[in-house]
Amino acid sequence: MTEPRLEFVQCLGTQGLHRMAYWEWGDAGNPKVLVCVHGLSRQGRDFDALAHALCRDYRVVCPDVVGRGRSDWLGEPMGYQMPQYVADMVTLLARLNAKTLDWVGTSMGGLVGMCVAALPGSPVRQLVLNDVGPTIEPQALERIGAYVGKAPRFASVDEAADYLWSVSTGFGEHTREQWLALTRPMLKDVDDEHGEGFVPHYDPRIAVPFHAVTPELAAEAQRRLWEQYDAVRARTLVLRGAHSDLLTADTLQAMTQRGPRATAHVFPAVGHAPTLVTPEQIAVVQEFLLAHP
Template sequence: MTEGFSDFFYTAPDGLKLHARVYGETNSGHWPAVCLPGLTRNCRDFHELALHLSGRAARKVIAFDYRGRGQSAYDPDISHYNVAIEAGDILAGLAALEIEEAAFIGTSRGGLIVHVLGAIKPSVLKAIVLNDIGPVVEADGLAHIRSYLDPSPKPKTRAEAIGAQRGAHGSDFPALSAADWERMVSALYRETEAGLMPDFDPRLIETLAGLDLTQPLPDLWPQFEALAAIPLLAIRGANSKLLSVETVEQMRKRHPDIETITVEGQGHAPFLETGGLPGAIATFLDRAELKFS
């Protein structure tokens, strides 16, 4: 194990080689925590949070790279870049790790995958943290994501990469420090012979191209309501364009055991290693465990 984690490779149901990081090797008796990143993001987004969770309570943490992201293989068929197949990939990874139930922490797309898991295998979900995602995805927020991914910036240096990310996101994230932006770039890009490259299959952007964002997007209220018996923490960036205040209010009304946090000075999606969030998430998981142990 290096830097607090080990690399775990496994095979998807269709044979693709996929990757996850595993923090905390021992079975401590606590629920494992499964971390699911956003659309183009990868397991590195959760590094600081995973170190906190695995160190505080010796909780095993598994942070996944979806197909086409990070150290997972790219899929030759881009139609496979969808939440249903990715949910199946996560279940395959958990089966390979012999994990039958866990707490799930889903950022953006990761939270959509949690909704799918609740529909296809609810027994795997013991507690849920949704990071700036809910049953309603605002079209304006998705349009913003599409705008800064197409074309995705191709900086030559780390300084250029930080400048590009500040340019795209700075107005929504005034609370971030220079170190926060550095960590973001380290998570998002990989070093290649050609310089820094975004660490995802560039064809992922094509999966957004066909969406008609002038129309309301389908909601997931039935799937969300099916999670009503599971402890849930909803985190929203105060400047988020993807998760509205109104949706969070509806989530409160429809889920009897929900807690909410608003992260000031951040947009979509809040950095989970900032703003006291590691401690808040750890406390939420501990409290949920005590309640259902």
């Protein structure tokens, strides 16, 4: 598989500047741009298989959201929230200089895309929301909160892969090769007084604002997200894992009837969230994006 190019863009936060990394596939001069943004504890290399399939049609850009992957960590952990993520993406879009673009976002990356697409004058033309919507189920947040920021140190990639599978079974069936490909970019090599090993790629403090959410804050966030969804004018596809505990069938149905009146597609035998690695899942995204004249 062709390797992507690693680039960086300077972004402004409350504590000063930070660098956001992004992985770029395809012709850097291609005016057709696709931005792919990952979930809460993931990173941009999650989209390698999808990007490889689409890089002949698009310049595909897969950022590591701040605090993840090759991007800088923030000095203030409460900065790991939607306003900073959206601001960083707007900076990235300015760097890309695309008049219009398409967006694929998994979980948190879908919410970021929804917020960007809702902005007046947004360049987002087509939006794919992967297993996420304006209503996020509390039990899913509890499940995610049980492991985010708490991963142990690993002696080997295989040990890390086994641990990550234990907290990611909702991703659905994968071959060992596919799972190892998803695992390797999730790790950082360490060599310190404890010896050599691997730790997760992200700042564990991304969990701080996540755990600070109260029921009242969650209700207000849900109200605002529905407002933003209703403001989206992009052609929209919502993907759902049939066993998802984060995006319910009722929320998916509502998303087809209001705002951009999204097209819906449900993947069987998958929970939260489809990884868009299998040919069947890639084909659904590819067909939607390339169907637009």
